[in-house]
Amino acid sequence: MEETQKQQNQLVRFLLDILRGVAIGVAFIIPGFSGGSVAAILGVYEKLVGAIADFFKHFKSSFLTLLPIVLGMLLGIAALILPIQWGLKHYPMPTVTLFVGLALGGLPSVVDKMKGPERPSWKHLLACALPLALAASLCFLPLGREVDLFHLDFGGYLLLVLVGIAGSAALVVPGISGSMLLLIFGYYNPVVRLITEHLLHGQQVGICLLVLACLAVGLVIGFFGISVVMKFLLNKFPRGTYFAIFGFIIGSVPAVYASVIRETGRILFSNPWYWVVAALLLFVGFALSFSLVFWQKKARQKS
Numbered sequence: 001m002e003e004t005q006k007q008q009n010q011l012v013r014f015l016l017d018i019l020r021g022v023a024i025g026v027a028f029i030i031p032g033f034s035g036g037s038v039a040a041i042l043g044v045y046e047k048l049v050g051a052i053a054d055f056f057k058h059f060k061s062s063f064l065t066l067l068p069i070v071l072g073m074l075l076g077i078a079a080l081i082l083p084i085q086w087g088l089k090h091y092p093m094p095t096v097t098l099f100v101g102l103a104l105g106g107l108p109s110v111v112d113k114m115k116g117p118e119r120p121s122w123k124h125l126l127a128c129a130l131p132l133a134l135a136a137s138l139c140f141l142p143l144g145r146e147v148d149l150f151h152l153d154f155g156g157y158l159l160l161v162l163v164g165i166a167g168s169a170a171l172v173v174p175g176i177s178g179s180m181l182l183l184i185f186g187y188y189n190p191v192v193r194l195i196t197e198h199l200l201h202g203q204q205v206g207i208c209l210l211v212l213a214c215l216a217v218g219l220v221i222g223f224f225g226i227s228v229v230m231k232f233l234l235n236k237f238p239r240g241t242y243f244a245i246f247g248f249i250i251g252s253v254p255a256v257y258a259s260v261i262r263e264t265g266r267i268l269f270s271n272p273w274y275w276v277v278a279a280l281l282l283f284v285g286f287a288l289s290f291s292l293v294f295w296q297k298k299a300r301q302k303s
Helices: 002-029 035-041 045-053 059-090 092-105 107-114 122-140 154-167 178-185 188-201 205-236 238-264 272-302
Strands: none
Touching: 002 035, 002 059, 002 092, 035 045, 035 092, 035 107, 035 238, 045 059, 045 205, 059 092, 059 188, 092 107, 092 238, 092 272, 107 238, 107 272, 122 238, 154 178, 154 205, 178 188, 188 205, 205 238
């Protein structure tokens, strides 16, 4: 009986981690959002960073930890990249506002990690302010000229690896959006079109796979390198690190809206229902995320 219950609990945890992975993958699609922020909000950030950093040291346990999250990420990107791109194209503000609500509703899980026996010091406040300013400032950087991914030389493919390393920040450093960095470098829209207009339609598959493989190599290198640094910071300065994570997440909110405005060229819309829907989606996203955090907290208290 106990063995059956244990197996059921493991299955539930596996499925929940897949859903968390889906949310992390979706964050990678939207410019300005960070998969690391979503991982922190969902309470799996330390587990994710630790598993990546110790992948070769504790291969089996790290692999089993990462497996459902990575599966969920791939599932989320594959299943939702087209509808999210459609929403960003036709209804950008409501689409983005839903995810802003999800991010803000999950902040209590980060705030809990910021609490301590003593009042925050100036170092903690500085650790929050600097990342906030850094994340917000990304939206003011000029966008690079879009890259032609179908006519790259050897140096171009090598640069893709470096871009992948930078993009890995989206999944490791909360608040730093890899998709925003790809926009700034001029790679985001070309990569999206490569997947949605060519790969999914079976066109120029070889080049598509080569481009994605180079990006994947960079992502893997970045994952391990940045994860080792973040694991050290979480072990050595846990409270200060979560102050920095909080700053990154808050600073990414204006960056999200700025990226949408720059991409669409639209700020205001004549139809008031557009903003009513955006406000409702903000509330829906906030309520869903807050409820999930509340449920997780109650579950931990019972266990």
